[in-house]
Amino acid sequence: MDAALIDAMAAGDYRTQHLYSRHSNPTTDALQERLAAMHGGEDCVVFASGAGAVTAALVASTRERRTVVADTVLYGATTTLMRHYLADMGRRIVLVDFEDDAALRAALDANAGDVAVVYGETLSNPLVRPLDIPRVAALADAAGATFIVDNTFANPAVCRPLQWGAHLVVESLSKSIAGHSDVHGGAVVGDRGRIAPIWHAMIHTGACLDPHAAFLVWRGAKTLALRTDASQSNARAVAEALRRSPEVARVYFPDDTERGWLAGAGSTLSFVVRGGDASAACVLAELRVVVAATSLGGVESLASLPHNTSHRTAEARALVGLMPGTVRLSVGCEDPSDLVTDVLGAIERGCA
Numbered sequence: 001m002d003a004a005l006i007d008a009m010a011a012g013d014y015r016t017q018h019l020y021s022r023h024s025n026p027t028t029d030a031l032q033e034r035l036a037a038m039h040g041g042e043d044c045v046v047f048a049s050g051a052g053a054v055t056a057a058l059v060a061s062t063r064e065r066r067t068v069v070a071d072t073v074l075y076g077a078t079t080t081l082m083r084h085y086l087a088d089m090g091r092r093i094v095l096v097d098f099e100d101d102a103a104l105r106a107a108l109d110a111n112a113g114d115v116a117v118v119y120g121e122t123l124s125n126p127l128v129r130p131l132d133i134p135r136v137a138a139l140a141d142a143a144g145a146t147f148i149v150d151n152t153f154a155n156p157a158v159c160r161p162l163q164w165g166a167h168l169v170v171e172s173l174s175k176s177i178a179g180h181s182d183v184h185g186g187a188v189v190g191d192r193g194r195i196a197p198i199w200h201a202m203i204h205t206g207a208c209l210d211p212h213a214a215f216l217v218w219r220g221a222k223t224l225a226l227r228t229d230a231s232q233s234n235a236r237a238v239a240e241a242l243r244r245s246p247e248v249a250r251v252y253f254p255d256d257t258e259r260g261w262l263a264g265a266g267s268t269l270s271f272v273v274r275g276g277d278a279s280a281a282c283v284l285a286e287l288r289v290v291v292a293a294t295s296l297g298g299v300e301s302l303a304s305l306p307h308n309t310s311h312r313t314a315e316a317r318a319l320v321g322l323m324p325g326t327v328r329l330s331v332g333c334e335d336p337s338d339l340v341t342d343v344l345g346a347i348e349r350g351c352a
Helices: 003-011 026-039 050-060 076-089 101-110 133-143 192-205 211-221 224-243 276-286 314-320 336-350
Strands: 043-047 067-071 092-096 115-121 146-150 168-172 186-190 248-252 268-273 302-304 326-330
Touching: 026 043, 026 186, 026 211, 043 050, 043 192, 050 076, 050 146, 050 168, 050 186, 050 192, 067 076, 067 101, 076 092, 076 314, 092 101, 101 133, 115 133, 133 146, 168 192, 186 192, 224 248, 224 268, 224 336, 268 276, 276 302, 276 326, 276 336
Parallel strands: 067 092, 067 115, 115 146, 146 168
Antiparallel strands: 043 186, 168 186, 248 268, 268 326, 302 326
């Protein structure tokens, strides 16, 4: 071991000198630099999963102040993490509908001086509700809180939350950034001061990203813009076709034209078929091009039922307003006419 490494160990610099791979290595460093640049952030730390990234960001950001004010329309596992695990660690979890400005202000005022984190999703899972990032950012700043935005349903080609006032952005790298449904990963991007304790949380909780997985994510990120353009265009075509179907009661796919912080609406949408959850299950069984699976953001189109995946309990469904018969569809890069024909045909057969 040369003198520089000995000095680094003595100084406790386990991040830049690659003394131990859980702490840092050249491959994950290359990915972290790329992701930070994609988001316009100073620093990044990557994880073995998106859930690992969310956990470390929340634990590290709530060590002094203890209250988390979070949107009600979150990924079910994130809500469970907050209410069952962070709460057990002594954090106070306040869930409030961020679209209700008065309710959000009241929640922040009621916990004044102790709000550590304000937490939301750029596009909510599974109903794709856009978050008013600039408005919520201003409220978080006024409360002295760290504003964390989960950008998984968007990705940095659709939204860069740091540019619109967020302090930290979380991504599930397993989804559109990697893009090929063959790797798990997560990331947190932000300024160096806020990232440093999150890196420490990563090394002590052990949720480090494997170097080969980092390479796979780095490979996928090179085509992110191309894949995002194709999948968003396909998603718009499918959404328009679904809105014309008599068997579809509602389509959740946002109009992004009046939201300057969104460069599109993402490639995930949800729709409600008439006949409830039984009909939705029949629709999934009739799909031929689209695959029934619970992930999203890959080059292939996937469909799932949120009521038996991400939002399994009645309480979780009530929080996000999940209607019976809801199908979540992650639209990929196949031929759009094939996708429209497949989805409409599956609805016609499944709801017959």
